[in-house]
Amino acid sequence: MNALEMTGIVKRYGEFTAVDQLNLSVRPGEIYGLLGGNGAGKTTSMRMALGIFAPDEGKILWEGQGYHQSLTRKFGYLPEERGLYAKVRVGEQLVYLAKLRGMATKDAEKAVRSWLARFEVEHYLEKRVEELSKGNQQKIQFIAAVLHKPSILILDEAFSGLDPVNVELLKGVVKTIRDEGVAILFSTHRMDHVEELCQQVTILKRSKTIVSGTVRGIKESYPKDKIMVQTVDTLDDLATLPGITHVDIMEDHRYQLTFDERANPRAILQHALSQTEVMHFQVMEPTMNEIFIKVVGEEHA
Amino acid sequence: MRNLGTVIAFTYRNRLRSRPFIVTLVILAILITVGINLPYLISKMSSNTAVKIGMIETGNLPKIMQSYYREQPSFGIQIVLYHDLGSVRADEKKLNALVQQGTLQGYLELQSISSQSFPNVIYKSNQSLVHGSEFASTLQGSLQAVKTGLIVKKLGLTSAQLQDLNTPVNVTPIKISALSNGSSGSATQTQSQLVMMTVLEYVFLFLLFFAITMSGTLIASEITSEKSSRVMEILITSVSPLEQMFGKIIGMGLIGLTQVFIVIVIGVLNLSLPENHQFLLSQFHISLQELPLNLILYLLFFYLTGYFLYATLFATVGSMVSRVEDLGQVQMPITFLLMIGFYVGIFGLQAPSSTLQTVMSFIPFFSPFIMFLRIGLTNPPVWQIAISIALLLATIIFIGWLSAQIYRTGVLMYGKRPSIKELRRAMRSMKAR
Numbered sequence: 046m047n048a049l050e051m052t053g054i055v056k057r058y059g060e061f062t063a064v065d066q067l068n069l070s071v072r073p074g075e076i077y078g079l080l081g082g083n084g085a086g087k088t089t090s091m092r093m094a095l096g097i098f099a100p101d102e103g104k105i106l107w108e109g110q111g112y113h114q115s116l117t118r119k120f121g122y123l124p125e126e127r128g129l130y131a132k133v134r135v136g137e138q139l140v141y142l143a144k145l146r147g148m149a150t151k152d153a154e155k156a157v158r159s160w161l162a163r164f165e166v167e168h169y170l171e172k173r174v175e176e177l178s179k180g181n182q183q184k185i186q187f188i189a190a191v192l193h194k195p196s197i198l199i200l201d202e203a204f205s206g207l208d209p210v211n212v213e214l215l216k217g218v219v220k221t222i223r224d225e226g227v228a229i230l231f232s233t234h235r236m237d238h239v240e241e242l243c244q245q246v247t248i249l250k251r252s253k254t255i256v257s258g259t260v261r262g263i264k265e266s267y268p269k270d271k272i273m274v275q276t277v278d279t280l281d282d283l284a285t286l287p288g289i290t291h292v293d294i295m296e297d298h299r300y301q302l303t304f305d306e307r308a309n310p311r312a313i314l315q316h317a318l319s320q321t322e323v324m325h326f327q328v329m330e331p332t333m334n335e336i337f338i339k340v341v342g343e344e345h346a
Numbered sequence: 347m348r349n350l351g352t353v354i355a356f357t358y359r360n361r362l363r364s365r366p367f368i369v370t371l372v373i374l375a376i377l378i379t380v381g382i383n384l385p386y387l388i389s390k391m392s393s394n395t396a397v398k399i400g401m402i403e404t405g406n407l408p409k410i411m412q413s414y415y416r417e418q419p420s421f422g423i424q425i426v427l428y429h430d431l432g433s434v435r436a437d438e439k440k441l442n443a444l445v446q447q448g449t450l451q452g453y454l455e456l457q458s459i460s461s462q463s464f465p466n467v468i469y470k471s472n473q474s475l476v477h478g479s480e481f482a483s484t485l486q487g488s489l490q491a492v493k494t495g496l497i498v499k500k501l502g503l504t505s506a507q508l509q510d511l512n513t514p515v516n517v518t519p520i521k522i523s524a525l526s527n528g529s530s531g532s533a534t535q536t537q538s539q540l541v542m543m544t545v546l547e548y549v550f551l552f553l554l555f556f557a558i559t560m561s562g563t564l565i566a567s568e569i570t571s572e573k574s575s576r577v578m579e580i581l582i583t584s585v586s587p588l589e590q591m592f593g594k595i596i597g598m599g600l601i602g603l604t605q606v607f608i609v610i611v612i613g614v615l616n617l618s619l620p621e622n623h624q625f626l627l628s629q630f631h632i633s634l635q636e637l638p639l640n641l642i643l644y645l646l647f648f649y650l651t652g653y654f655l656y657a658t659l660f661a662t663v664g665s666m667v668s669r670v671e672d673l674g675q676v677q678m679p680i681t682f683l684l685m686i687g688f689y690v691g692i693f694g695l696q697a698p699s700s701t702l703q704t705v706m707s708f709i710p711f712f713s714p715f716i717m718f719l720r721i722g723l724t725n726p727p728v729w730q731i732a733i734s735i736a737l738l739l740a741t742i743i744f745i746g747w748l749s750a751q752i753y754r755t756g757v758l759m760y761g762k763r764p765s766i767k768e769l770r771r772a773m774r775s776m777k778a779r
Contacts, residue, residue: 059771095583097758114586122583128576133360144352145584189580 046109048073048197048228049094053103056089063089065252071228078239079232081249082341087232091199094230095120118147121195125202127186131175135185139192146193160188180207187215191222198229236334248340255340264330271329272302272310278321286316349585353593361601371605375612382616396424400444400453402437403427407456414492421488445472464493543722547695551715554649555688558656561602565594565657566664566673574669578757587754595657644721652714655742662749665756666764687715698723708734710741
């Protein structure tokens with residue numbers, strides 16, 4: 046059974062349609078990527094997934110059931126715009142937020158300590174949130190979302206504002222939570238994170254779904270059109286080969302070639318070998334980043 | 347409603363430990379303590395040192411006045427006599443010098459008027475003495491007594507007759523009231539009760555006005571800052587808007603009650619100091635035991651309903667704006683309503699039976715102020731009290747419901763303050779699950 050299932054969701058604000066025919070389903074133990082440019086309808090979709098308001102059309106099921114009040118205890122939410130009480134101590138507000146989600150005070154206090162320890166910020170327990178750095182506030186925000194052991198976790202831009210070390214730390218925790226069987230709906234602008242974490246994605250553009258499916262399937266549906274070559278010496282005349290539309294020359298004799306259907310990768314490799322020694326040759330599948338830019342940017346042009 | 351208690355406790359604890367709350371309380375405590383003890387301290391200081399007033403010894407009158415003031419120390423005036431130097435100018439020069447030195451507060455000159463037995467009295471000092479001021483009236487009253495004494499002496503009245511003459515006529519207003527039935531046993535309200543009621547009404551009006559204003563603006567600004575700090579995003583997914591809003595209102599209401607309770611305790615402690623008890627309470631004929639129980643119940647009822655009605659309104663406008671800076675504007679209509687209730691109440695202390703008061707006591711936004719005033723000072727029919735309370739409760743339920751609807755929509759709307767039209771559209775599109 047899917048933890049979260051949204052079918053045929055439509056949401057309008059007056060004349061404006063914010064979400065148009067959204068379909069998605071997240072299984073327990075899966076991270077589902079909800080992607081899209083700014084104003085594409087991600088936040089509205091997430092708010093409906095959290096039951097804040099109902100869609101105008103379509104149906105949302107949580108663990109096979111319609112909305113009921115006790116669901117709020119199963120939700121965990123990390124909003125895109127971070128929100129904590131600036132003047133309240135870290136420990137106190139985490140306990141408060143956990144209690145609102147149905148945890149007993151004792152359990153909440155214990156969980157707060159262990160989570161702070163996990164993020165190596167135990168000493169912030171008695172600090173006010175406003176005294177913390179942005180990255181550390183982010184950790185607290187994350188703890189607030191997962192403290193009460195939610196079964197449906199919604200992470201809106203979970204890793205923004207963190208340094209690379211902390212991104213890795215949080216990514217690790219997200220993976221652990223996923224492996225514990227939590228269904229995660231995940232939004233980000235970092236496509237490398239999508240490739241690393243998500244099994245399925247939906248890309249929204251101006252309220253509509255333009256791409257949807259597994260990351261693997263989406264990538265395979267787009268033709269391979271790039272070759273990466275690294276050689277010992279300089280390569281000449283690459284652009285003269287048939288089907289090569291663009292050549293990017295980079296440091297250390299690395300070349301990124303864009304090609305179309307007229308090109309023959311084997312001929313390109315041979316062309317390179319005839320000139321110098323080849324250290325690396327790869328026909329690359331498109332990255333999610335390229336696909337995203339392609340599909341979202343298409344009509345902009 | 348299982349989260350209501352959590353929200354109330356969080357609101358209450360955070361406010362209780364906040365610096366503004368503690369500072370306000372300390373300031374209030376100091377003000378009350380000083381205010382209650384000041385009259386006694388002033389009286390003590392001024393009664394010890396009698397005001398020295400000079401007079402030139404001409405004729406009998408200065409001697410009579412000197413002995414009169416000596417026998418009546420409560421006037422706080424001491425007449426110092428000086429020998430006549432022969433010329434008016436020399437006398438004046440001498441006395442003026444004494445006033446300048448500070449030995450004398452001032453001096454009196456007598457101007458005989460042929461048609462009257464008592465001379466005209468001129469008071470000269472280096473301070474301007476406002477006619478009708480306390481000292482002027484003391485001087486006038488005491489000299490009137492001296493004059494009466496002189497005339498009476500000529501008539502040869504006995505001391506019993508004299509005392510009878512001096513006893514002032516006593517007018518005792520008694521209010522016919524249903525209220526005091528239960529407690530004091532008589533169907534009437536005595537003078538002391540009436541004074542006490544007026545004082546109580548006065549205190550109540552201030553209490554209600556300030557409690558609502560302070561707690562109300564706090565509620566609004568806390569909700570707005572929850573919105574602007576975006577904690578609201580998390581709150582809204584874990585607590586129902588109804589619990590959030592009423593939890594805050596109740597928590598802040600408890601803070602208000604705590605504050606009032608502490609203030610009352612400080613006030614009572616100060617009043618029960620023996621010197622204050624005698625000085626303040628007996629002077630105003632107040633005795634707290636005479637307070638009817640049902641009046642206290644009415645007081646509690648109107649305080650709570652008044653608070654609740656306005657707090658709900660404040661919470662609503664708090665949910666509508668996104669920045670604390672925008673709050674002032676949207677709070678204005680509520681503040682106006684409050685001020686109308688308060689000022690009509692203050693006027694009503696003088697004329698509690700006027701048509702204005704009667705009409706206002708039925709309008710829900712004003713009835714907490716005015717109906718309680720009428721109950722305390724006049725004797726409104728029971729059906730009027732019942733209708734007023736029914737209207738008030740119905741309004742609270744309606745406003746509470748409407749506010750909850752606006753709140754759940756308002757907290758999700760960011761940007762500029764929404765117009766009523768935008769709000770209604772948003773309320774339709776974000777309808778309850």
